Amino acid sequence: MINNITFGQYIPGNSFFHKCDPRSKLIGVFWYVVLIFLCKSFFSLALVSAFTLISVIFSGVNLKTVLKSLKPVLIILIFTAIVNLFYTSGGEIIFAIRGFKITEKGVNTAVFTVLRIINLVVVSSLLTYTTTPTMLTDGIERLLHPLTYLHINVGSLAMMMTLALRFIPTLIEEIQRIINAQKSRGADFENGGIVSRAKALVPIFVPLIISSFRRAYELAFAMTARCYTGGNERTRMKQMKIKVRDIFVFVYCVVLTSGIIVLNRLFEAVL
Amino acid sequence: MSDLSNDTIIEFENVSFSYNSDNNAKDNEVLHNINLSFKKGELVAVVGRNGSGKSTLAKLCNALYEPNNGRVIVNGIVSGTEKNDEEIRKHVGMVFQNPDNQIVATIVEDDVAFGPENLGIDPLEIRQRVDDALKKVGMYEYRLEQPFKLSGGQKQRVAIAGAIAMRTECIVFDEPTAMLDPLGRKEVLSAVRTLVDEYGITVILITHFMEEAAQADRVIVLNEGCVILDNTPEKVFSKSDLLNSIGLDIPQITKFCALLGLGNSVLTVDQAYDLLIPVLEKNS
Amino acid sequence: MNHFVELKDISYSYTQGSKNRVFAVKDVNFNLNKGEIVGIIGHTGSGKSTLISVFNGLLKPASGSVFVDGQDIFQDKKTLYNVKFKVGICFQYPEYQLFEETVFKDIAFGPKNMKLTSDEVKQRVISAARYCDISEEMLNKSPFELSGGEKRRVAVAGVMAMNPDILILDEPAAGLDPAGRTKLIGLIRDYNRTTGSAVIIVSHNMEEVCSLCERVVVVNKSKIVLDSALDDVFSHSEMLSSIGLDVPDVTKLFLKLKAAGVDLPTDVYTPEQAAEILKPLINRR
Numbered sequence: 001m002i003n004n005i006t007f008g009q010y011i012p013g014n015s016f017f018h019k020c021d022p023r024s025k026l027i028g029v030f031w032y033v034v035l036i037f038l039c040k041s042f043f044s045l046a047l048v049s050a051f052t053l054i055s056v057i058f059s060g061v062n063l064k065t066v067l068k069s070l071k072p073v074l075i076i077l078i079f080t081a082i083v084n085l086f087y088t089s090g091g092e093i094i095f096a097i098r099g100f101k102i103t104e105k106g107v108n109t110a111v112f113t114v115l116r117i118i119n120l121v122v123v124s125s126l127l128t129y130t131t132t133p134t135m136l137t138d139g140i141e142r143l144l145h146p147l148t149y150l151h152i153n154v155g156s157l158a159m160m161m162t163l164a165l166r167f168i169p170t171l172i173e174e175i176q177r178i179i180n181a182q183k184s185r186g187a188d189f190e191n192g193g194i195v196s197r198a199k200a201l202v203p204i205f206v207p208l209i210i211s212s213f214r215r216a217y218e219l220a221f222a223m224t225a226r227c228y229t230g231g232n233e234r235t236r237m238k239q240m241k242i243k244v245r246d247i248f249v250f251v252y253c254v255v256l257t258s259g260i261i262v263l264n265r266l267f268e269a270v271l
Numbered sequence: 272m273s274d275l276s277n278d279t280i281i282e283f284e285n286v287s288f289s290y291n292s293d294n295n296a297k298d299n300e301v302l303h304n305i306n307l308s309f310k311k312g313e314l315v316a317v318v319g320r321n322g323s324g325k326s327t328l329a330k331l332c333n334a335l336y337e338p339n340n341g342r343v344i345v346n347g348i349v350s351g352t353e354k355n356d357e358e359i360r361k362h363v364g365m366v367f368q369n370p371d372n373q374i375v376a377t378i379v380e381d382d383v384a385f386g387p388e389n390l391g392i393d394p395l396e397i398r399q400r401v402d403d404a405l406k407k408v409g410m411y412e413y414r415l416e417q418p419f420k421l422s423g424g425q426k427q428r429v430a431i432a433g434a435i436a437m438r439t440e441c442i443v444f445d446e447p448t449a450m451l452d453p454l455g456r457k458e459v460l461s462a463v464r465t466l467v468d469e470y471g472i473t474v475i476l477i478t479h480f481m482e483e484a485a486q487a488d489r490v491i492v493l494n495e496g497c498v499i500l501d502n503t504p505e506k507v508f509s510k511s512d513l514l515n516s517i518g519l520d521i522p523q524i525t526k527f528c529a530l531l532g533l534g535n536s537v538l539t540v541d542q543a544y545d546l547l548i549p550v551l552e553k554n555s
Numbered sequence: 556m557n558h559f560v561e562l563k564d565i566s567y568s569y570t571q572g573s574k575n576r577v578f579a580v581k582d583v584n585f586n587l588n589k590g591e592i593v594g595i596i597g598h599t600g601s602g603k604s605t606l607i608s609v610f611n612g613l614l615k616p617a618s619g620s621v622f623v624d625g626q627d628i629f630q631d632k633k634t635l636y637n638v639k640f641k642v643g644i645c646f647q648y649p650e651y652q653l654f655e656e657t658v659f660k661d662i663a664f665g666p667k668n669m670k671l672t673s674d675e676v677k678q679r680v681i682s683a684a685r686y687c688d689i690s691e692e693m694l695n696k697s698p699f700e701l702s703g704g705e706k707r708r709v710a711v712a713g714v715m716a717m718n719p720d721i722l723i724l725d726e727p728a729a730g731l732d733p734a735g736r737t738k739l740i741g742l743i744r745d746y747n748r749t750t751g752s753a754v755i756i757v758s759h760n761m762e763e764v765c766s767l768c769e770r771v772v773v774v775n776k777s778k779i780v781l782d783s784a785l786d787d788v789f790s791h792s793e794m795l796s797s798i799g800l801d802v803p804d805v806t807k808l809f810l811k812l813k814a815a816g817v818d819l820p821t822d823v824y825t826p827e828q829a830a831e832i833l834k835p836l837i838n839r840r
Contacts, residue, residue: 010377010417012415132377132378132381133377133378134376134377134378134381162375162376162377163375165377166374166375166376166377166418169417169419170371170419173419177646177651178651178652180608180613180646181644181646181649181652182652182664183613183639184611184613184639184643184644184645184646184714185639185643185652185664185665185668185713185714185717186636186639186640186664186665186668186669186717187664187668188636188668202654203652203654203664206654207651207652207653207654210651210654210699211651214372215369215371215372218367218369218372218373219372219373219375221330221335221367222365222367222372222373222375223375223385224335224360225333225335225360225364225365226360226364226385226386226389226433226434226437227357227360227361227386227389227390227437228385228389229357229389233391234388234389234391235387235388235391235392235393235394235397236384236388236394236397237380237381237384237387237388237394237397237398237401238381238384238394239394319732320732320733320734320735321702321703321704321731321732321735322702422599423599449729449730450729450730452598452599452759453598453759453760453799453800453801454598454599454799455599479732479733481733482804518732518733518734518735519732519733519734520733522804523762523803523804523805523826524804524805524808524826526826527804527805527808527826527829527830530826530827530829530830531830531833531834531837540804540807540808540811543808544808544811544812544815547808547812547833547837548812548815548817550837551812551817551836551837552817554836554837
């Protein structure tokens with residue numbers, strides 16, 4: 001069951017992106033997301049999609065796995081497509097039935113938005129596929145380092161993120177265990193109205209919360225025993241260094257940016 | 272300072288402890304007036320029923336708790352101040368019962384590095400220590416795995432590596448095998464043995480498996496917050512009536528040998544075998 | 556002949572549908588009659604936990620059928636729901652499922668789901684509490700104030716209160732101290748004798764199973780490799796230790812002595828039995 005969670009799952013590998021510094025990947029993805037939203041025409045979006053495809057190749061993750069990451073957002077994709085299809089008016093009417101009109105502009109907007117979301121999801125899952133959660137939180141911690149001057153304890157924030165990631169599989173397992181135990185005592189989660197269904201969750205959430213507190217309490221002891229104080233100057237086993245390949249990530253983004261600016265100027269906007 | 276001889280690592284001096292320290296009522300006390308000393312390189316087992324105070328004892332050893340009365344002294348450092356407590360934790364590491372609740376990182380080697388990172392050690396040295404610690408517990412080939420994919424015994428070995436990587440001289444194990452299956456128990460126990468025999472680390476092993484305690488150099492029996500026996504396993508397990516009366520067992524082999532009239536200090540299958548084989552060969 | 560529970564050619568895989576299927580349980584056949592007390596032994600990952608989840612329909616096997624009380628439990632939704640009250644399962648570390656304000660309410664959770672009247676529920680709680688040695692004073696306490704051993708007994712009582720025809724306990728004594736273990740095992744034995752309900756204990760502790768069960772089932776690599784009366788089990792001692800099960804220490808000793816050429820039986824598992832057998836051999840001069 002646990003093996004089905006593809007979201008945020010790191011895939012060990014030795015690709016170009018695996019070797020990149022998490023900071024450059026984080027900035028790169030952020031930049032990329034902005035670019036996706038700057039696209040105005042199909043031509044610029046096509047360029048982004050081409051770059052996304054190249055990125056997939058550079059990540060060494062096979063296409064099938066990448067497509068799998070779209071599965072959880074499939075409903076969102078369909079929903080956006082439908083909404084855009086029916087509620088955008090303008091342009092030539094392609095098809096009409098019982099007052100619902102599908103216009104040329106509607107089709108364009110639907111396709112455009114769906115492509116945007118696909119690019120968005122693929123690029124961000126490439127980040128989590130090629131970066132271990134530890135490296136990711138380390139990267140975020142270092143990028144946010146300037147905030148320490150505002151007396152924000154970035155180290156503790158990053159530690160909380162690491163712990164949250166670490167305990168997701170453990171808690172999923174725990175929930176499953178509790179559900180099985182309560183089902184075996186005749187708990188019914190499937191029938192009844194909203195109120196009785198909400199009530200049926202009490203036997204799951206009370207034990208879950210209690211056990212989470214117990215885990216947190218034990219974890220605090222374990223961390224204290226290993227000299228974690230939350231405030232100390234920690235060192236890191238894994239050092240980060242910006243290398244030539246990281247510069248390439250920036251060049252990549254710059255090229256894409258200029259390409260989009262040019263294409264946006266040359267071609268008419270879709271939206 | 273106290274009269275610490277050089278070979279003592281942890282010393283309990285008239286230690287009492289209760290969880291709600293505000294009302295120092297005697298009936299709330301979990302431990303009463305404990306005097307103990309642990310020698311360097313020893314494997315000491317602490318046994319007792321649930322609620323006998325053995326987990327509390329463990330947490331006092333590395334300053335996770337402070338005694339209400341008396342002193343806990345580790346390598347000459349008295350616990351109780353923030354600075355001393357941190358220093359003590361560099362000497363005494365701890366492995367807890369639930370393997371899931373003591374692993375902090377999402378990758379095995381990152382978890383082992385956690386302690387040394389907290390100590391502010393140089394990155395290159397951390398790398399060395401982590402690799403070394405993982406090799407010592409036989410988990411080196413799993414260094415890039417995600418902890419939740421490991422078995423219980425493997426997780427506990429990762430936790431042990433986490434303590435070794437801090438270069439602790441003593442590791443306190445708080446019922447490390449209680450949640451494991453027989454295979455996991457064997458793995459952890461053999462790792463514990465290696466720590467003592469090959470690396471000279473002092474081990475305090477809290478357990479309620481008498482077969483595990485039988486493998487120690489010394490067994491301490493706690494009952495209702497008091498030390499009632501503190502001796503070699505042979506001497507301790509020969510007191511089967513006393514142990515039974517406080518809800519503890521003796522190892523099956525010890526019971527068997529006592530029934531046969533072979534004395535009551537046989538502890539392991541191998542000992543019994545060595546004892547029986549000559550007699551049986553002579554008679555056949 | 557009709558058994559109360561019949562598992563026919565059960566297979567189950569956690570990677571249902573994928574190409575490289577790994578079976579947690581494969582082609583298992585198992586029967587159980589009312590009143591029996593059976594131990595299921597196997598190490599982690601042998602498939603024993605999967606097997607018990609099939610008994611009350613928590614997992615639906617990929618193939619094969621499960622009959623309880625003559626009915627195919629997967630025939631319709633209602634049967635599938637009601638089978639939970641016929642086959643009560645108490646999972647590992649059951650104290651972590653407690654959630655109510657009082658011990659009484661928690662034990663009453665199962666009977667309430669059975670839609671019994673409040674008088675009947677009360678009756679059920681009181682008798683289950685008696686089986687698990689839970690005092691009246693304890694019934695009004697919050698389950699979270701109790702000690703570990705007491706919480707465990709409350710959780711077991713919560714399953715017993717449904718009056719299941721079969722009570723399945725997964726590692727009931729795990730984590731308890733020796734006295735707690737002995738007490739719980741005794742209570743389970745008494746429950747089996749007084750109510751006549753069948754009991755299945757899942758464990759990797761051979762000594763525990765031996766002290767309680769009349770019939771022992773050994774699961775290894777998703778299959779049942781042995782299903783026999785307790786006294787016969789240890790005539791397979793060599794096989795048991797070869798699949799990595801922790802046989803009792805005296806059994807280990809006898810196996811070792813036998814390997815050294817001493818003519819000894821290997822179906823021994825208690826110190827008393829063992830001493831009885833060896834005494835004449837030692838004192839013969």
